[in-house]
């Protein structure tokens with residue numbers, strides 16, 4: 001088996017952290033994303049934190065992000081003593097709204113230290129709009145691509161738009177290891193070098209510390225070797241995800257559901273997420289028919305227990321409405337035709353109180 005051979009190759013080399021497999025994976029993944037540099041780290045949250053540090057975000061500095069994206073950017077900002085600030089999302093893509101970002105920037109007495117845009121559920125954010133607003137304001141930005149390996153627009157892939165971009169290789173992501181893993185990509189050699197130093201004690205060279213805030217966040221050789229193997233399947237697996245999403249969206253046309261805005265190349269379909277005012281009844285209906293579903297994510301960041309007291313005045317209408325209505329349906333590579341049929345039949349059999357013409361196929 002290919003996986004056995006891969007693991008054996010690493011075991012026989014007897015070198016387990018930051019070696020040949022890591023170097024080769026970094027080279028291959030950078031090329032795959034169409035970006036000059038890739039630096040692997042221990043997980044996606046570390047990728048975000050080290051990217052913020054590489055941009056010189058200081059403790060107390062503000063990091064603007066969306067509040068519907070699972071708290072990962074918030075956790076990374078808080079971990080380094082920065083302060084997350086929230087911007088509403090676009091009602092179609094559910095990703096950071098450039099218009100809301102422009103307003104948020106105009107309303108602030110001082111510039112935030114950085115902006116994080118998450119390609120939520122695999123849907124590429126409005127990268128052109130966000131890049132323009134950030135450039136105008138002179139604020140650096142970061143792409144969070146942890147759900148969007150391979151999403152692309154105009155021949156450019158997620159991870160190639162911002163000065164720094166972050167990936168997670170947690171097992172359930174579109175590209176997943178057999179444990180934790182992450183990476184930062186960048187077109188900028190200086191920023192990539194900073195992340196490389198930060199992931200290993202702040203070293204510029206062995207035992208020579210040049211970067212403040214360095215620590216241990218390394219990828220191991222076994223994970224890198226597995227990721228090299230799985231990278232070869234990513235394009236096909238993303239195509240499978242998109243094909244399932246297209247079947248769903250066609251089948252759900254005319255139902256009282258809001259559907260993803262795209263099932264095309266700009267969506268890596270990490271999750272297939274519908275919106276409905278009757279989420280809990282639909283969930284129960286699906287479960288009774290053997291269809292599992294989940295909510296990504298039920299609580300917006302500014303309403304999480306750790307922040308709620310300090311964010312009582314924050315209002316994000318689109319974000320809050322989305323968190324109350326999103327429902328993720330089963331969608332993964334290797335899902336069988338009959339399984340997709342079962343989900344479609346179960347959703348179509350749902351008779352809620354609400355009858356609208358909201359659903360439109362993408």
Ligand SMILES: *Cc1c(COP(=O)(O)O)cnc(C)c1O
Pocket residue numbers: 043044045046069070072073118144145146147167168169170180181182
């Ligand atoms: C999974 C995920 C992360 C965090 O990655 P970990 O490897 O679990 O630390 C960050 N951002 C988003 C959008 C994610 O989905």
